[in-house]
């Protein structure tokens with residue numbers, strides 16, 4: 001995949017881009033991640049993560065404006081999935097607003113933030 | 115009793131800018147106020163743990179006129195509460211101003227227990243990862259150890275022919291000296307015993323050819339056995355050749371313990387992780403000869419290796435007449451670290467590695483059956499057309 005593939009689920013959209021050698025999967029997330037669109041979001045990212053050869057997933061979060069506790073749950077489910085597959089997960093450019101929800105619920109320390 | 119006044123839900127009316135117009139008793143209690151009256155006129159915004167919640171909330175309310183189950187966080191006395199808020203925007207009220215009427219439900223208990231579970235799962239995943247890492251380190255060490263052991267065995271196998279090739283070479287030197295001397299004296303006489311030398315020379319060269327061929331075969335097998343790299347697939351893996359090579363390399367492991375017979379049917383080359391499958395064959399042969407060794411200390415046992423194609427699968431069976439797998443061990447032989455061998459002899463990783471290689475790496479199957487000779491058959495099957503999802 002050299003073109004960004006964009007999937008939109010309700011109020012959140014995810015763009016996927018794989019590095020030329022296929023080992024790094026970049027996901028650009030924008031919009032609002034909440035209870036109603038979390039399951040769809042999770043499925044979409046898991047599908048992409050399941051492709052062969054992914055060693056690292058970088059989630060670019062600057063466009064994510066809101067996340068609910070269920071949304072945080074999606075990120076943690078992804079983190080568990082990544083650990084199982086031996087994929088490194090990095091959350092990048094999280095806005096202060098979104099980070100404060102991670103902080104409020106006590107999840108920040110589990111993630112590698114950049 | 116009335117749900118809006120007495121239920122454990124917060125019923126709240128605020129002005130557009132957030133000033134509390136009215137709140138029910140439970141709501142006042144929730145916000146740590148002495149009475150509903152003491153809250154009127156106060157601004158609700160101050161209670162939000164995360165100002166973005168309120169911003170987003172107002173934004174949605176503005177566009178849709180209502181919001182449903184919107185998650186917000188309130189910070190009260192140092193504790194964060196997660197709530198769901200449902201609200202409608204009332205543009206014209208009797209009081210003239212724009213108002214927001216909302217019902218808020220505290221779901222903290224539910225969210226907290228979910229969070230606990232999620233955190234536990236996260237910790238479990240980390241522990242699991244550590245275990246897996248430890249396992250692969252040990253597996254790697256086991257592999258190195260078995261290569262070391264193998265090398266020792268191979269050295270032994272090579273030493274034997276090497277011994278007589280070298281002693282023959284000493285004879286050759288002596289003969290050459292004798293021939294040189296005879297030539298110098300220009301007397302190809304009786305004394306030089308040339309007839310005998312010539313005859314023996316032919317013998318020696320034949321023996322050396324044999325010895326060198328044996329050595330060459332061993333080194334070639336060793337090369338083929340270890341050449342395939344474990345990261346990439348061997349496109350044309352020849353299972354029968356691999357069995358023969360493995361038997362050459364492992365010879366010193368079994369030759370005093372068992373006779374080996376093979377029944378290798380034609381198997382078209384197929385793609386697989388060759389190096390890894392070789393490891394499996396080797397482990398099964400070593401296990402079989404160890405099982406035989408445990409049963410008969412003095413007598414030699416019998417190992418039979420057969421291959422076949424069955425419905426698109428390449429099938430390999432290693433049969434022995436050792437003691438078989440006892441019922442008590444049956445469910446555990448493929449578990450990592452399960453061993454019945456004495457300390458220092460087995461780490462119990464062999465079959466778990468085989469399982470990983472056959473089942474996880476190749477989508478195949480591996481199992482065992484106790485056979486009629488009192489021993490065990492270990493069998494694996496690998497699909498000859500590997501899907502991409504390995």
Ligand SMILES: Nc1ncnc2c1ncn2[C@@H]1O[C@H](COP(=O)(O)OP(=O)(O)OP(=O)(O)O)[C@@H](O)[C@H]1O
Pocket residue numbers: 256397401402405434436437438439440443447448452453454455459460461462463464465466489490492
């Ligand atoms: N051919 C066999 N016959 C009977 N029992 C067997 C046979 N192969 C394996 N087993 C049983 O399964 C156990 C586990 O085998 P595995 O190869 O995993 O470990 P190990 O041989 O004990 O040690 P390692 O292979 O790490 O040196 C053995 O200890 C033995 O009890």
Ligand SMILES: [Mg+2]
Pocket residue numbers: 397400401460464465
């Ligand atoms: Mg073993």
